[in-house]
Amino acid sequence: MILFADVILPLALADSYTYIVPKELEGAIGPGYRVIVPFGKNKFYTAIVLRIHQNKPENIALKEIHSQLDSNPIVNQHQLKLWQWISFYYMSPMGDVYNAALPAQLKLESKAYVSLSDDYQDLNGQLTPTELEVVGYLQENNKPKQITELTRDLDNKNILAHINALSAKKVVSIGQTINTKYKEKTENHIRIHPQLDQSTAEEILKGAPKQMALYEFVVGYLNEHNVTSISRKELLADGTFTPSILSAVLTKDVLEQFEVSGSRLNRKSVETNVAKQLTPHQQEAYEEVKAVFEEKDVCLLHGITSSGKTEVYIQLINDAIERGEQVLYLLPEIALTTQLTSRLQSVFGNDLAIYHSKVNDNVRAEIWLKMISDNPYKIIIGVRSSIFMPFANLGLIVIDEEHDQSYRQTDPSPRYHGKNTAIMYAHFQKAKTLLGSATPAIESYYNALSGKYGLVSLTERYQDMAMPTITLVDTKDLRRRKMMTSLLSPLLMKQMEEALANKQQIILFRNRRGFAPILECKNCGFTPKCEHCDVTLTYHKYQNKLKCHYCDASYTVLTQCPDCSESSLQPLGSGTEQLAEEVSTLFPDSVVARMDTDTTRGAMSYEHILSDFSQGKSQILVGTKMVSKGLDFDNVRVVGIIQADSLLNFPDFRSHEEGFQMITQASGRSGRKNVAGTVVIQTSNPHQPIFDYIKNNDYQSFFNAQLAERNMFKYPPYYRLIVIKLRYKYENNVSQAADYLAMLLKKTLGERVLGPAIPAVGRVQQYYIREIFLKMEMGFSVTQVREILKQHEETTRKRTKFKYVRIHYEVDV
Template sequence: MTQFVDVILPVAVPKLYTYRVPVELTGFVISGQRVIVEFGKRKRYSAIIRKVHGVAPMAYQAKYIEAILDPLPIVTEDQFKFWEWIATYYMCTIGEVMLAALPSALKLASETRIVSNPDFNRDYQQLTDSEYLIVEAIEIRNVLSLLEISEILDQKTVYPLIKSLLEKKAVLVEEELINKYKPKIDKYVRLTADYTSEESLKNVFDALERAPKQLELLMQLISQSKMFGHSPIEVKKNSLQKAAGASSAQTAQLVKKGIIEIYEKEIGRIESYDGSLTPFNELSNQQAVALKEIDHAFKSKQVCLLHGVTSSGKTNVYVEKIKETIAAGGKVLYLLPEIALTTQIINRLKKYFGNCIGVYHSKFNANERVEIWNNVLSGKGYDIIIGARSALFLPFKNLDLVIIDEEHENSFKQYDPNPRYHARDAAIVLANISNAKVILGTATPSIETYWSATQGRFGHVKMKKRFGGIQLPEIFCADIQEERRKKKIKGVFTTFLSNAMKIALENGEQIILFQNRRGYAPQWSCDDCGVVPQCSRCDVSLTYHKFQKKLNCHYCGYSINPPSKCDACGSQKLAMIGFGTEKIEEDLALQLPKAKIARMDLDTTRSKSAYQKLLAGFENREIDILVGTQMVTKGLDFDNVALVGVLNADQMLGFPDFRAFERAYQLMAQVSGRAGRKRKRGKVIIQTRNPNHWIIQKVIANDYEAMYHQELLERKNFNYPPFYRLIQLTVKHRDKNLTEDGARELVKLLQVELKGWVLGPEFPSIARIRNFYLMNVLIKFDRKASPTKIKRYINDSIGKLKQNKTFKSCIVKVDIDPI
């Protein structure tokens, strides 16, 4: 019987395509395998088999699949269900979901560019003739597309060869070089084979009497390695030299004499935990009650909100639930909003759970992500996966618990490209497919989550006190206007904050300063005519970065050298307006010259190692003051932070968005929670021109409930979530007039059926990005209405717009549940 397969292609096409299985491959194809198929005239892709059947397509003649890449499926049936839900709910194609879900090494296409791996050990003996030819050609030409490789070898299908070269780490997919994973290599020391007996060592001891440091090195090596015990262990070169008080030169002498040898060992992203496991902490009364209440909630609810104030010990509750889940044979997914946050939580969890923790996020290269993917797929690798939102797409087996820490964070939302999913909401659906439970943890729940809990959709557990009886920080306001009137303010710091910083430093305490704007100065302005240099590709002013000596656009990356005179009027009177983290760091160095200051923002943490170095420096008290953007508000736990300063609260409150007050409360409450977490009550100083603003007052009172009820009333009155649902459509084109006309035409089409639920079109606050003009159309509809029908009508309307030749080139972006 002739076999056919329906495949998912890694492109934005609205349906599956059917291919014929060659006779020689009949019986070997399985749903979830990758196969090589031709799509279009010359393009080839690694597609995923969704269905195997015996029905030929009616509309076209099916092409043959060219090769099977996997002996067993790499995508599970539960994953397919999850992908299909994502595609349906977020109004994108399943091919776009596939692109987001799979590591790039698993989704090769004929346009994929291959480059040499600089870490390849040049062991050409392990390569076949064809593989060697590819590697040689890439080394000569630096980069080759799969299509070019196909032409060089004069063979149609090269995907199995490239797969083999990726596995041998001889090549890399070019896109992975941006954030290339570099394995950590450690050097270890051991005795050579000639010196492993007691007799041979006795002779060495006699010979080294006149070289005391070398003798001490040898003694330390024997002691640390426990070589004569039942369980010898490996000894790191650095730790050995440190213990012996010896240098690398002295170690080299022992190597030269043939007594010891040095060997290298690759260490994974999470180092093997060699120490004994730490006993689990005994839960406090509050934590034990919370755990019991979560268990009770899980009897009738799939999802439970753990609403605990900052430093209440939510992580200890997570650890207990993880322990229970693993003991019952289940797996755990621990989602965090930022890649950077994985560092602290990994270090904490591995003390309890050892080496059963895996990490998955976009900082790893393709090969590393494929290894983790395969490990999870086997079900034998990790019991716990920690990761950012992309970890949702791993091929879990026996997933029993999902923890979403800091569930309120906007970072869980994917903005571009498709699928524009929210990881929190998608994780709940994944858990439902997997029959798993979900804990949503936060000190400041999103209003939608809290509303769901109060409506009985989610379980709801509260932890109102800090762990260990530590009080919540005292929060004060510093009135910027009043200090300016009295001419007391020094640069960006009020006298109140300046004095508090000096006292904290005198007491040997640490400080965190929060300013939600990176760079040196937000604007570079002409004093005479007021003109501000703008990005040539976006409708936004350029931000000055002093370290780079550049004016940069934070939206498209455009940059210029600072002008010496105004382009509009020629005046040389140019001034910087406002302040970013870079300027704050400079002002601090002038005011507090003895303080050790560090900055944490996108500019200083582009690599994971840079972030880890900053965290380690602050944790080891090598840094006195940490200045940062939103990064410093998220989940950091340092016991010596006594003071937190919010440098410009008004900036958060003035944002034109219905969620602005909620976000401002969350940011200020979260960063406040970094103060006084262990030893004593901390202090928080909020600088503002409006100290009586109701949101600031609620932050001071730590009154989430009051903020929630006030915001909920506003949203009910003006038809916003959680009472109404939102879908935002953005029309994009390089021609401004065509963008406007296209958006208006789309509104007309939508209003035929959706009438008053359609609002707009309107230009957003930044109406041009990367030379594309943008216009937004907002659809607001009652929760009782059918989202399926509305989405179907939106798709029909976009289809009709595209059928109009005038607007065929307009791009329409769909964002479900925009934030």
């Protein structure tokens, strides 16, 4: 009986593809194994086996699996189930889920090479000039060349057509090589040469005392440590022996150098301590969470800022490990992993690993491989991508700062919500999920109050520290009275001066990076815009560039207005770069650090900025929302919220929720340990009700107000919101496609369909965008919605001019 394998390819394909399992691989592969498969005419890919079966597809010519890569599955059944759920629920191609999940280094790919055919003969003038150029290039190099190399070296973007013509004439052949990206780490070790008679070593090294000393050191080290070799790096580490001395000994065949497999993972021993004893309030919350987990799989821990939620997490993690289970600890920002890792390592040692995009690709691959070994990590700390890790026995998922929108993946596909996906992963593993936040997402708190989740509250700060004093400053009034001469109000400057005089620290929060969001001509009003996107360019003074924050394109700063030719371009507005510069001028004796996307591109940049601030090397930290999320500093007295209105005046139904969360979280960074905190919120409209909720730390009233609004206007948690986005390089086509698709949907779903509409930024990376909104009752079948959307999408694509319009879905926005 012939066996067939359905496999997932790392391509944007909605379905799995079926291949024949060769006889020699029967019984050797199964779900979760990596296999090499041919796809298309000349390509090979690393595919993941989804299932093995005996059902041959009808009327399809099948190919055989080329080879297998693993002796054990690299993806487990829980993960495959999660991938399928993500693909179904978030309406994303399965191949995109696979690409997001598996580390890049574990995906092999083939490359096309062109070479002269073995039986190549001169075709006596039958070749075109370009074909002759290709032949001459291959003869000159005398080895196969990649098509990309031919394109570059011959400066011909249409070279593939000529290569195909040569292939048809049997002048060249096109072959494939499969390349592995993952490189196993090796280390050079030194051992006694296996053919050495050690009694003759002294005679061989006679007259070379330094070489003899090195040899004796190696012998002594091997005997003392009962090992057969020493690493070259360790041998030369303290400078006692130089590379030249070692080379001399090696040439005399007294010692031998060889390679051994190494590891990129941290294996240094870490001193561990017992977890801190919980305060009575923390102990009560801990016991309540355990009681909730007896009845429910998900619990929301609503604890005010600085209440010590992390200590509760640690106790629950310790319980899970004692039961032999693994733990996933999710955070919204990479920056938070720095402080948390130190805290957890002090309790759990090297039983944990950090997994996120700043981790080297080869290290990520090694972490993955260790997780499928017989000795996996017990704890993984990471951002949303760590949801895809291969846990064998997951017992607990902790989702810290669960309200944060950074858990949502918007681009590229798959567009999923990390929090909801983690809850589903825990469900598949029969694990528990703990959500934690001082400002829970409206939907999470609603689910807790309605009984879907458990709810535990932690209402007292650690060591009974008082909540920070929050003061509102009316910047509009100050400017009217000519009292606002800087980005900082007089009150904020006074508070900062007092804090610095007392050797205390300051955090300033401005949720916009760059120096200024706009350059404007004072004469005619011209503003530079991105050539690829419908958005103004942000001025970055330090780099002296104008940048698009949508496509990352850079432009030279204009010195003259292209419209009126006047030299009158001036920056408008402010970002973190301008704020940091101004603060440095106002407080020249203080070290000002800046933390935003521009300053944290390096692998260790987060650690350096946070470490310096934690150690007091910098006194003022200026940053975007990165500084508002769960960071714990003992000596911060003042937090300043600059231009708070920019957080609230955004055309999105969640803008007030996110503004409340960011301002409250940023405020919570002050007064955490032994120092009373002060928060100054600068706003041009201090009479908005939201500021009263923030001042009084009144989450419940804010929640009730938001709930009433959302019920009235049919938003979550009462309705599911799905956004359909259409993109195309021609505006007329995408506009007509959106109109047509919306018309089809309205016939089926009626008033649930809104739009199409042009979004706030209507063109990104040369593609015009239209949006259609669906507001679906919570009881409406997910399967039925999906079928309706896919059916109407297919109908739309049957029209020739809409065939190549890109359509994707954002579910539960």
